[in-house]
Amino acid sequence: MNVVCWNVRGVVSARFKNNMLDSIRTHHMDMLFIWEPRISGEKALSVVKSLGFPCFEIVDAIGFFGGLWLLWDNNKVNVEILGTSDQSITACVTLENHSPWIFIGVYAHPCTSRRAKLWDYLSFASSCHQLPWLLAGDFKEMLSMDNKMGGVPVNQFKGLKSWFESHDMVDLSFSGPRFTWRTKNIHERFDRAGCNLNWRRMFVDAHVRHLPRTTSDHNPIKIFVHSCLSTNPLNRPFRFEAMWLKRETFDDLIAQVWG
Template identity: 65%
Template structure:
């Protein structure tokens, strides 16, 4: 199974679509996660469905911020969407003779306050399921302040 995650920071351009179609063709993707497409509504649905996957789950961008697209080929892999939010999509993945597993794809809000809600949700999912679990995406988190260059100061999440 091939799963690709890509933070595109804008999917409205022809360049995005041409590059994505070539990547899909060359890597034979079964599942594709695109975060931060920065478009929503009919335009997002039109571009996402034009990429050739049989199934699409979209969480719209808010203005030009965020957004999540999860796409898959239902003839090769089956996804049951079990939860969505403005920062994540969670699905149960199964295919052929393999045991099911969870997939949560993420584009975390840059706001620490809003991002905290994502971490609470992920804690909840962890307590509800015993399946293997893959978390993928852009968490907008740092391990240490030395990883940040410029911009506003940040508060690191410490458990």
Template identity: 60%
Template sequence: MSILYWNAKGAACTKFRNTMQDLIRSHHMEILFVCEPRISGLKAVSMVKTLGFPCFEIVDPIGFSGGLWLMWDDSRVKVEIIGTHDQAISACISWPGQTPWIFTAVYAKPCGFKRDKLWEYLSFVEGCHNLPWLLAGDFNDMLNKSDKLGGAPIRRLRGFKPWFDQHAMCDLGFSGPKYTWTNKKVLERIDRAVCNTQWRSLFADAHVIHLPRTKSDHSPLKICFKSKFSSSPLNRPFRFEAMWLKHENFPEFIAQNWELSYGSALDKSCALVEPLKQWNLSVFGHLKQKKARILARLAGLQKALHQGPNTFLINLESILVADFNYILDQEAMFWRQKSRVKWLQEGDRNTKFFHLSTIIRRRRNKIDRLKNDAGLWVEESDGIKNLAMQYFSELFSPAPVATNSFTIPNMFPSIDPGALESLVADVDMEEVKVNLFSIGGLKAPGVDGFPACFYQKQWNTCANDILDLVHQSIQDCRIPGGLNSTMITL
């Protein structure tokens, strides 16, 4: 599924038809939105029909400017027009197996006074539904001062920015050239796609590509709903889930398995991986399924209580509600870890916030394609993998070492003997504990997949092994040659 938008700056000429047909052949979109065609009536209908879309909605321009064309292929997507405006078309979009959502195609007037009417209309549309919502088009306004290069500096962002913030919208971002419009002197990003949090959650992989400008002074925008690159869950490295720490049987399980393992603290943590996976399946369970079961039991129980008071059922209801809140705490911890965001010092159970933060971070960090040495884009998963492996293999391959030797001049100051003694002093348990507990619990995990919060919570179990590992690391990093050449890496 994809949508293509373009501010064509006139659709009466042959150049528009040729450019548009080339875009359609190259990008295979289900929905096409064109604004500023500057033609109306039968002429507009005739031009739209030549583009090959069986269904369309047209809002004629006022005078010689503006106009909106929304076209779609009804064999692949269902589009129901729910409202039109001289600056927007709103439609309900769906296809088999997909939750319906709202799409609003936008062309904002260059005049600020007329553009204010658009924000009023969009607020009205938002108040008429509670569905996922995507908006795309030419907003003729910016969200950030960095969206403009050249010309008079932006003093204040009016209209679009306050509306965007007030309705908690998300910018879908982009790949490709940053600016979407130019008059050869000024560059601006005024064409974009934004959505509400529901739509961003529904289409987590959706992204926008700024295509090259050709006929118009605006770049076409392609909104892709899925990434071409798909990773296999079987190849994902192990990652410890902080929500496991909230299970009442977890400390006992870790203590038993830790004692049964051999080697260093790193060896023992790696040995926990497979038992933890089995424990997660057989004991901890699936959060969504557990929530569904509890809610189903609560619904039946509360229905039974309508027949009259029952002490047993009332007590059972309290237990189930407590269990439900317990699962919510675990779920909040899960999304807090995935989002990598601190919120009120990790004290707010705002699952929706952390969920959205996770989706946005994943979308920002996801690599959809890489360019090889020949300047060609590689988009297939195997090709991206091979290209990355080749790059880092060459990066870390031994390079020819120059044989020219030189003597380092004696420019280093002498070190006080007391300071030298502190550098080679033994590391004690308290020093290790202080440093471990100073690490953010949900920061990036180590090579074993365990974040700092695991070792912090299980300190009494693994303290001695961690201290032994630190001492061994010091011995491994010690350079022979006496006191002045000792190097300690922690």
């Protein structure tokens, strides 16, 4: 299963739809979490329906601020929406052969005082749902100084870092570009995925890949819930070493194994 999360910074540009449809085909998304589309109502509904996912949940933008979309393929994953706010969508996710778990898509408010309400809500949600859970999105804060390069030092470590530590959260490892947002001289990692220990035990191979930026100044992040390496011997690629031909017993071995 693959989950892609992206701060699109608006969907009204002519390039957005084509780039998004290409990304959906390329990255085989089972769930897609989008924030900051900056449109609401019928316009938002029209764009969401054009992306080809049979199921979705929309939290409208407030003016030109925010907005959250969660889209999924119900042929691959069962999703039940549990609640929404202007900073999050909470859903119960069930995969075949797995127990249910909680997914919370997050778009933290740029204002520190408004963002504090998100940490309160997440604490409340964690007390209500005694299930494995995964958080992903744009937290507007960092966990350490190496999440930032350039610009003046800022106090963007208190809320998120404190909440992660108090709830025994695990920041999922990632591959790809080090930072997920940048301006001319500042690079920061705001977009991430984290989980509690129960979710990590359920999906021990889960990891994140930072995808290339396209129409936004944020990199999309792709969460591989399972390992991208096949564990089925029938699906493993065939490999052949030319040096094997030098062994005198090679022909006999092939006849024995494949005969």
